[in-house]
Amino acid sequence: MNPSNPPRILIATAGFGDGHNPAARGLAAALEGRSDVLVVDPCAEGSPWFNNLLRKGYQFAITYLPRIWELIYNGVERRDFSKQNIPFMHPVERAFSARLDEFDPDVIISTYPLYPYFVERYFKSGRRPRPIVTVVTDSIEINAAWRKAPTDFWLVTDEETKSRLIQQAIPEEKIVETGFPVNPVFDRLQPLGENAQVQPFRVLYFPTANKKSLQRTARLLLRHPDGPIELTIVLGRNLRRLYRLARGIAEDYPGRVRIRGWSRKVPQLLCEHHLAIGKAGGATVHESLAACCPMLIHHLVPGQEEGNLELLRTIGGGDLADTEVSLGSALQSLLANHASGWRRQKQNLACRARPQASRVAASFVLELATGNASPPTIDTPAG
Numbered sequence: 342m343n344p345s346n347p348p349r350i351l352i353a354t355a356g357f358g359d360g361h362n363p364a365a366r367g368l369a370a371a372l373e374g375r376s377d378v379l380v381v382d383p384c385a386e387g388s389p390w391f392n393n394l395l396r397k398g399y400q401f402a403i404t405y406l407p408r409i410w411e412l413i414y415n416g417v418e419r420r421d422f423s424k425q426n427i428p429f430m431h432p433v434e435r436a437f438s439a440r441l442d443e444f445d446p447d448v449i450i451s452t453y454p455l456y457p458y459f460v461e462r463y464f465k466s467g468r469r470p471r472p473i474v475t476v477v478t479d480s481i482e483i484n485a486a487w488r489k490a491p492t493d494f495w496l497v498t499d500e501e502t503k504s505r506l507i508q509q510a511i512p513e514e515k516i517v518e519t520g521f522p523v524n525p526v527f528d529r530l531q532p533l534g535e536n537a538q539v540q541p542f543r544v545l546y547f548p549t550a551n552k553k554s555l556q557r558t559a560r561l562l563l564r565h566p567d568g569p570i571e572l573t574i575v576l577g578r579n580l581r582r583l584y585r586l587a588r589g590i591a592e593d594y595p596g597r598v599r600i601r602g603w604s605r606k607v608p609q610l611l612c613e614h615h616l617a618i619g620k621a622g623g624a625t626v627h628e629s630l631a632a633c634c635p636m637l638i639h640h641l642v643p644g645q646e647e648g649n650l651e652l653l654r655t656i657g658g659g660d661l662a663d664t665e666v667s668l669g670s671a672l673q674s675l676l677a678n679h680a681s682g683w684r685r686q687k688q689n690l691a692c693r694a695r696p697q698a699s700r701v702a703a704s705f706v707l708e709l710a711t712g713n714a715s716p717p718t719i720d721t722p723a724g
Contacts, residue, residue, distance in 0.1 A: 348710035350378045351446035353437065355453040356385060356396050358645075359622020360478030360521070364452040367522040368476065371703035376710070379444050383456065387436030391429050400578075403642045404549050411643035414484065434459045441468070447710040449473045454486035461491040472709050476522065476702070478623040481505055482648030494709070496522075496702055498627060499652060499693075517705055520698025521627035524608050527696035532612040532633040535687040539680040541571045541597075545610050547619035549640050550579045552586055558618065558639055559587075561665055563594045567676040573599045573610060608632065615683060616675065618662075621646035626653060631696040635686040637662040637671050657689035 350372055354365035365380050372378045384392045402410040437459050441449070448471060451457050457475055464470050475492040477483060480502045487495070488509055495511065497503050498521045507513050544562055548555040555574075562570050572594075574587050580602040591598035604610065611617060611632035619625045620640040626649040629636040636659035638650055653659035662668040675683040695701075 346377075348376045348448065348707060349444060349446045350376045350448050350450060350706060350710065351441065351444050352378065352380045352450045353440075353453060353456045354380060354382050354451075355455075356382060356392070357399050357453070358478070359620070360624045360627075361452045363524070363624035363628070364476050364478050364522050365450075367524050367699040368450065368452075368702055368706070371522065371525050371699035372706065375703070375707060379440075379446070381437070381440050383433045383437035383440065383459075384453075386440075387433035388429055392433075395429070400550070403645075404551055404640070407642050410645070414644040430455070434462070438463050445469075447471055448706055450476060450706065451490075451492070452476045452478060454484065454490055457490040457492045474706060474709065477502065478521065479645065480623065480626070480648045480652040482644070482651070483509075484645070494705075496705070498623070498695075498698075501652060501655060502648070519702040519705060520695030521623060521631075522699035522702045523624075523628050523631045523696065525697075525699050526608050527612075527628070527631040528700065530608055530612045530632070530696070533615060533687075535684045535691070537615070539615060539676070539683065541569045542567075542616070542676060542680070543571045543573065543614040545614040545617045545634070546572055546574050547577070547617070547625060548574065548579065548583060549620060550582055551640075552583065554639065555583055555586055556590070557665060558668065559590050559598075561668055562618075562672070563590070563597060565669065565672050567673060569597065571597050571599075573601060573614065575601045575604055575607070575610070577603060618668075621649040621653075623649055626650075626659075627695075627698075630656070630658065630690060631694055631698070633687055633690040633694050635659050635675065635683060635690065637668065639663055639668065656693050658686050658693070 352365045352369055354361045356362060369378050369380050441463060449460055457473055460473050472493045474494045474496060475490050476496045477487050480498045483506060488511060495516050496519045497516055500518055503516045503518045506516050559572060562572055576583050576587060587600050591600060607628065611628055611634045614634060617629045617634050617636045618639050621638045636653060638661045641650060641661060641663060650661055660671055662671040
């Protein structure tokens with residue numbers, strides 16, 4: 342690297358799952374102004390048609406066939422990713438190599454577990470070696486694709502994940518606990534405090550594409566006797582599929598339901614609401630944690646997301662509530678006795694929140710680019 346030029350950082354991401362893109366965007370935002378940063382999606386660039394097909398298939402499987410997806414996910418434990426034997430990935434790997442040749446980064450960051458294997462083959466072909474950092478976007482239960490990756494460092498979300506990886510024979514000096522690199526705006530926001538008013542109790546709901554689930558969950562919340570509950574429904578990619586249903590629910594409960602499509606204000610929404618309800622994806626769980634917003638999991642992808650739920654339970658900031666009975670019981674526990682359960686969860690989350698995680702990760706990457714990398718200092722909230 343030329344000392345007179347800013348370091349060049351390439352971040353490779355993918356559109357599968359809940360965490361890869363948010364982690365890439367959060368880290369890129371924290372690096373902005375301090376480096377020349379490029380975010381790429383080699384899957385979308387190398388094989389766009391097949392990538393879209395796989396993404397749709399993945400979303401369908403995790404929503405409607407979670408047990409089938411669990412079998413596929415667990416099968417990864419036996420796969421050797423050092424050999425390129427997936428036809429779809431050949432054009433993806435070529436696209437990634439072309440980006441590396443063109444941009445010539447000083448540090449390569451991957452938020453998707455397969456790319457480090459591409460980089461290893463890229464280096465073996467005679468290209469200039471440089472550090473590669475893998476950002477692990479799940480917690481505690483880490484798939485073999487992440488663990489076996491040929492990388493210089495793993496950036497992980499929490500101390501429990503670091504301990505689990507050490508138990509699985511990954512050298513401790515290669516594991517850097519930074520937190521999930523959430524949007525840096527979290528570090529400038531003020532979440533609701535534990536002594537905030539809870540009348541009305543505001544719930545931020547991220548539904549899956551399942552219409553029946555939206556219908557049951559939303560109406561149960563709005564009818565709950567410990568209310569009144571006000572509901573914000575964030576439809577995201579499901580806007581077209583679910584809008585009419587959500588609109589009907591809003592009409593049945595005038596003034597108590599807000600509908601959002603795609604929103605760039607999720608950090609602000611999490612800080613303004615008392616409770617989040619969503620699936621246990623890495624980004625959603627860690628954004629809720631950064632906002633000190635207790636979370637109930639209404640949809641759990643077996644294997645892939647179980648560690649994220651375990652982290653919430655370990656912290657004492659959320660739980661699984663994937664049936665009408667369990668959701669009703671969880672709400673009652675949170676709201677009883679002047680919302681003492683909710684206030685206790687707020688306290689627990691405040692002790693573990695990492696709104697500054699992307700800044701910590703960015704500082705480590707920049708030090709790595711200049712050859713001065715050392716374990717980052719973690720700013721831990723008091724309490």
